Amino acid sequence: SQQGEEDPQALSIQEGENATMNCSYKTSINNLQWYRQNSGRGLVHLILIRSNEREKHSGRLRVTLDTSKKSSSLLITASRAADTASYFCATVSNSGYSTLTFGKGTMLLVSP
Amino acid sequence: GAVVSQHPSWVICKSGTSVKIECRSLDFQATTMFWYRQFPKQSLMLMATSNEGSKATYEQGVEKDKFLINHASLTLSTLTVTSAHPEDSSFYICSARDPLLYEQYFGPGTRLTVT
Numbered sequence: 722s723q724q725g726e727e728d729p730q731a732l733s734i735q736e737g738e739n740a741t742m743n744c745s746y747k748t749s750i751n752n753l754q755w756y757r758q759n760s761g762r763g764l765v766h767l768i769l770i771r772s773n774e775r776e777k778h779s780g781r782l783r784v785t786l787d788t789s790k791k792s793s794s795l796l797i798t799a800s801r802a803a804d805t806a807s808y809f810c811a812t813v814s815n816s817g818y819s820t821l822t823f824g825k826g827t828m829l830l831v832s833p
Numbered sequence: 834g835a836v837v838s839q840h841p842s843w844v845i846c847k848s849g850t851s852v853k854i855e856c857r858s859l860d861f862q863a864t865t866m867f868w869y870r871q872f873p874k875q876s877l878m879l880m881a882t883s884n885e886g887s888k889a890t891y892e893q894g895v896e897k898d899k900f901l902i903n904h905a906s907l908t909l910s911t912l913t914v915t916s917a918h919p920e921d922s923s924f925y926i927c928s929a930r931d932p933l934l935y936e937q938y939f940g941p942g943t944r945l946t947v948t
Contacts, residue, residue, distance in 0.1 A: 756939075763839075763926055763941035764877075809876060819930070820867065821937060823877045 727810060731828040740797040742827040744810030745790075751813045753786055754821070755795050758807045767795075767808075772815075800831045835861050837929045839940035846917055847948055853913045854943045856927030862907035863929035867937065868900075871924040883910045917947040 726745045734740055746753070752771045756764040770777045770786045770793065777784045783796040797804055807828050811821040836859040846852050856866055864885045869877040881902050882890045889902035901913040910929075914921055924944050928937040 761924070761942070761944065764928075764939040766936070766938075769936075820879055820882060821928075822879070823869075825876045828874075 727808070727824045727827045729827060730825070731830070733830040733832065734800060736800060736802055736831055736833050738800055738831075740800050740804070740829055740831070742795045742808050742829070743792060744794070744824050745792045746810075746812050746822075746824070747791065748812075749815045750788070751815050751819075753784075753793050754811045754813070755782075755784060755793075756809045756811060756823075758809065758826075760806075764809070797829075800829075802831050802833045805829060805831045835859070835929075835931055835936075835938040837927065837938045837940040839925075839927055839943050841943060842941065843944040843946070845946045845948060848918055849916055851913055851915045852917055852945060853911055854925055854927075854945075856910045856912070856929065856940050858908050858929040858931075858938070861929075861931050861933070863910075864907060864932050865930045866904060866910040867928045867930070868902060868910070868912050869926045869928070871926060871942075873924075877926060880912075914945065917945070919947045921945065922947045 728743050754769045755767040758764050768779045768784050770784050781798045786793045807826045809826045810824045838857045840855045866883040868880045871877045879892050880895045883902045883904040885904045885907050891897045904910040924942050926942040928939045930937050
């Protein structure tokens with residue numbers, strides 16, 4: 722079942738601007754991951770942040786995690802048209818089962 | 834990163850027929866694979882967890898007799914949609930978990946259209 726809620730549902734920005742997407746979840750987690758999906762394609766893993774981490778960087782990506790608020794954010798800096806895609810957060814719970822539970826996703830459109 | 838392939842990429846079939854989708858891990862042995870379904874503009878919903886050599890574990894609401902999963906080897910899991918209906922039309926994505934790194938790698942997906 723889905724656990725995460727992303728907001729916004731869709732986001733349209735200009736190239737060069739920053740894009741911020743948020744994800745909230747409900748249960749206790751082991752880690753949270755962000756994925757990207759181009760239209761009609763499979764998922765690309767972007768970044769994983771563990772429950773004991775608060776912030777992580779990878780290139781133009783910055784992810785934060787606030788376990789007290791059960792929320793995470795993904796920031797894409799200096800966006801490019803090629804960043805246009807859907808972005809999903811997915812959580813792995815502490816229940817002992819390592820299945821991924823996906824949020825509803827944010828559709829990002831970056832216009833040239 | 835590790836590569837997971839799916840075959841076919843897309844398939845169109847008639848109502849009542851069965852369709853088999855293959856998921857292969859190309860450069861590692863995956864004891865566990867996962868099958869997801871994604872409807873247009875929606876998120877991925879886990880259908881079942883496939884464990885090599887044992888029965889798949891299905892999520893609530895997923896009919897195991899309709900979606901047959903076979904994980905006969907450490908590099909191959911198959912999903913067979915039996916007696917397909919138009920409402921089964923969807924994007925099916927598999928993932929394979931690397932037992933050493935414990936990371937999941939996703940296949941490119943298979944688009945099924947049932948007419």
